Amino acid sequence: MAKPKLEIVPEFYQGYIAGIEDEKLIPALINHGNITMDLLKSIPEASGSYRYDEGKWSIKQMLVHIIDSERIFAYRALAFARNDKTSLPGFEQNDYVDASFADDRKLYQILEEFGNVRASTIDLFSSFNEEVLLREGTCNGYAMSVNTLGYLIIGHEAHHRRILKERYFSA
Secondary structure, eight states: OOOOOGGGSOHHHHHHHHTSOSOOHHHHHHHHHHHHHHHHHTSOGGGTTOOSSTTSOOHHHHHHHHHHHHHHHHHHHHHHHTTOOOOBOOOOHHHHHHHHOGGGSOHHHHHHHHHHHHHHHHHHHHTOOHHHHTOEEEETTEEEEHHHHHHHHHHHHHHHHHHIIIIISOO
């Protein structure tokens, strides 16, 4: 299935999806995961705790944030796919990062976790047919489809990949 039209995406998520080329969902999950993994493999372990400014997340914290967000978006997609009508809450990303102890971990472990989570996400979305991808639910007060959540995973990841390149690697 192709990426959703921006007018059906909550406004604060539109930037994530707008930047994705019009790829089919599963190939896009695979392609973007590979691009991100190649970038992450180029980061030396000693740089994992680097912050480009005081109060900003370290590289490790950003990567764990990407993983946590993917898990949350995938759970939301699963709930909507199974016709769960529960209105799902948002999450406070800074609280999650603060509680992650990401800087205490090895970078290679976080990379392995990213690969495992992405493989699971691909398996999940591969199990959905077009009817299921069009199902909707509510999270954080906004209606969105299973398909939209798949593209949010990709767009969110691409957003943080750009930040890594622009703010962490340009120093």
